[in-house]
Amino acid sequence: MAGSLTAATVREAAIRRAAKRRDLAIRVGSIVSLLLVWEICGMLTPRIFLSPFHETVAAFWRLCGDGTLLRVTWSSLSVLLAGLAISVVLGVPLGLIMGRYVRLNWALSPYINGLYATPTVAFLPVLSLWLGLYVAPKIAIVVLLAIFPVIKNTYAGVTTVGHELLEPASSMQASEFQIARHVLAPAIVPFVMAGLRLSVGRGIVGLVVGEFFTAQTGLGGLLLRYASNFRTAEMFVPIFVLVVLGYGLTALVIALQEHIAPWKETERDLSQ
Amino acid sequence: MTPAEDTVLRAVRARIHRSRIERLLIVAATLAGFLLLWEFAGHLTNPMFFAPVSEVLVVFYQQIVDPSHSLLNGLIETLAVLVPGFVIASVLGVVLGVLMGRGNLALQILDPYVTIFYNMPRIALIPVLLLWLGVGDTLKIVIVMLAAIFPVSVNVTAGIRDVSAQLTEPARSMNASEGQLLWKVILPATFPYVTAGLKLGLGRALTTVIVAEFFVSLSGLGGILHAASSTYQMAKMFAPAIILATMGIAIDGLLTYLERRALQRYRA
Numbered sequence: 001m002a003g004s005l006t007a008a009t010v011r012e013a014a015i016r017r018a019a020k021r022r023d024l025a026i027r028v029g030s031i032v033s034l035l036l037v038w039e040i041c042g043m044l045t046p047r048i049f050l051s052p053f054h055e056t057v058a059a060f061w062r063l064c065g066d067g068t069l070l071r072v073t074w075s076s077l078s079v080l081l082a083g084l085a086i087s088v089v090l091g092v093p094l095g096l097i098m099g100r101y102v103r104l105n106w107a108l109s110p111y112i113n114g115l116y117a118t119p120t121v122a123f124l125p126v127l128s129l130w131l132g133l134y135v136a137p138k139i140a141i142v143v144l145l146a147i148f149p150v151i152k153n154t155y156a157g158v159t160t161v162g163h164e165l166l167e168p169a170s171s172m173q174a175s176e177f178q179i180a181r182h183v184l185a186p187a188i189v190p191f192v193m194a195g196l197r198l199s200v201g202r203g204i205v206g207l208v209v210g211e212f213f214t215a216q217t218g219l220g221g222l223l224l225r226y227a228s229n230f231r232t233a234e235m236f237v238p239i240f241v242l243v244v245l246g247y248g249l250t251a252l253v254i255a256l257q258e259h260i261a262p263w264k265e266t267e268r269d270l271s272q
Numbered sequence: 273m274t275p276a277e278d279t280v281l282r283a284v285r286a287r288i289h290r291s292r293i294e295r296l297l298i299v300a301a302t303l304a305g306f307l308l309l310w311e312f313a314g315h316l317t318n319p320m321f322f323a324p325v326s327e328v329l330v331v332f333y334q335q336i337v338d339p340s341h342s343l344l345n346g347l348i349e350t351l352a353v354l355v356p357g358f359v360i361a362s363v364l365g366v367v368l369g370v371l372m373g374r375g376n377l378a379l380q381i382l383d384p385y386v387t388i389f390y391n392m393p394r395i396a397l398i399p400v401l402l403l404w405l406g407v408g409d410t411l412k413i414v415i416v417m418l419a420a421i422f423p424v425s426v427n428v429t430a431g432i433r434d435v436s437a438q439l440t441e442p443a444r445s446m447n448a449s450e451g452q453l454l455w456k457v458i459l460p461a462t463f464p465y466v467t468a469g470l471k472l473g474l475g476r477a478l479t480t481v482i483v484a485e486f487f488v489s490l491s492g493l494g495g496i497l498h499a500a501s502s503t504y505q506m507a508k509m510f511a512p513a514i515i516l517a518t519m520g521i522a523i524d525g526l527l528t529y530l531e532r533r534a535l536q537r538y539r540a
Contacts, residue, residue, distance in 0.1 A: 023376070023380045026377065026380035026381060027380050027381075027383065027384055030380070030381040030382075030384060030385075031384050034385070048403070049403055049404060050404075103294075103298055106295045106298045106299060107298050107299065107301075107302040108302070110299060110302075110303075111306075113521075114517060114521050115517075117475070117517075117520040117521045117524040117525075118516065118517035118520045118521065119475070119478040119479040119481075119482050119516055119517075119520055120479075121479050121482055121483055122482050122494065122497055122512070122513045122516050122517075123513065124486075125497060125498055125501030125502070125509065126501060126506075126509065128501075129320075129321055129501060129504070130321060201391070201393075204393045205393045205394075205395060205479060207393075208393045208395055208396050209395060209483055212395070212483075212486075212487065213486060220396070223396060223399055224399055227399030227400060227402065227403060228399070230403070232403065235399070235400060236400075238396075239392065239396050239397070239400070242392065242393055242396055243388055243391050243392045246391040246392065246393065247387070247391045250391065
């Protein structure tokens with residue numbers, strides 16, 4: 001009896017492994033066929049519209065080799081990280097006090113909800129007038145896109161903390177700071193991380209828009225330069241790096257969340 | 273109900289009423305303070321960089337009654353891109369989401385691309401599409417569609433996978449066909465995920481349409497905004513920005529309302 005049960009389990013596991021292998025094969029096949037189509041189309045169409053895939057790969061190695069890609073990526077990444085850091089440093093305390101003081105929430109939430117729903121890239125021309133063309137307006141537009149998910153999620157996190165936790169703390173004369181540090185912080189970390197996950201994607205959009213329309217630097221600037229010179233092989237290199245950047249930073253936030261706040265891994269982000 | 277309970281109930285109601293009035297007062301006071309600050313700041317700063325709110329409102333009014341209807345035309349131009357792009361994206365996004373949610377083959381084939389496009393800042397595709405599609409409305413509609421489709425499809429796929437696990441077995445045991453299962457059971461239950469995806473997609477679509485208008489041809493509300501800012505007409509610049517903000521807030525509010533209605537229906 002026990003023997004046949006084990007045999008069944010083994011067989012089931014083998015079937016599952018085979019299915020997984022098949023799925024992986026389909027995925028790889030799917031990607032390879034697109035690259036083939038790209039290669040063939042690139043050979044058939046004029047160079048100014050599309051270059052074959054292998055030329056993009058060659059361009060990638062060349063740009064890696066001469067240091068261009070590293071320099072440009074660092075320029076973009078530093079702006080993005082600065083913007084995200086400012087969003088967290090300003091957004092978390094703001095969400096915290098809005099969650100603690102209902103009157104402050106009444107006063108501020110119309111503006112924060114309004115700006116969250118507003119396409120804030122529309123402010124880029126003004127930001128550029130006020131802050132110039134270099135790093136400042138780019139960081140500002142990243143913050144304007146990235147801060148709202150952080151504020152809203154922090155607020156949502158604070159409001160999940162019930163009286164059963166807050167009242168004992170204040171009855172033992174905990175200061176507002178101690179409450180924030182010891183009672184609220186553990187509760188809001190998963191929410192902040194979920195917000196930050198959204199902020200990464202929005203921040204990259206802000207970054208690219210900033211690099212397109214102020215001084216053309218970083219990955220966005222490089223992309224624009226290649227596209228306007230019809231260098232279609234090189235054009236896809238910065239796009240590829242942007243995708244990797246978005247994917248990598250999102251994965252990093254998720255890993256960080258699991259590391260510092262593993263106690264609530266399935267927190268939905270409530271701001272959507 | 274005893275008289276005591278009645279008194280308690282009345283006291284609670286009065287308290288709720290008072291807090292509602294207080295909230296209204298606070299919102300009004302903050303708004304007044306904000307507008308006053310804007311007005312003062314506008315008078316104190318260089319008019320090349322900022323305009324007081326009174327001037328913004330006057331210019332806004334002038335643009336509305338303006339016989340050439342430039343602002344109205346800008347709004348129509350923007351909507352002519354946004355509406356078709358967003359509608360196509362919603363339909364295709366739901367179809368894509370259903371395919372990937374129900375069929376393993378479709379999921380394995382399409383998932384790598386959805387992951388790539390979902391993580392790509394969609395505006396990075398504008399320069400590429402500009403080469404392929406030229407300067408025109410086609411480009412803008414395509415880019416808006418690309419911006420909005422993946423949030424919708426990703427949410428629908430996730431939703432279908434969530435609800436399928438619970439709902440497929442009971443429906444199957446009552447001999448539901450795949451079509452019935454999809455139309456009568458899974459899609460209705462997925463509706464809240466659809467609206468959540470539409471909300472995300474709409475935000476992306478709005479951002480993208482503005483960037484496309486900055487970029488490609490100076491048309492629509494984004495074009496007016498860009499033209500006004502590059503000629504330092506601060507008061508004129510705020511009008512399209514206000515319309516865009518209102519549009520975002522209004523459509524977001526509408527979708528939130530639909531979402532809440534749908535959730536209530538399924539809880540009941």
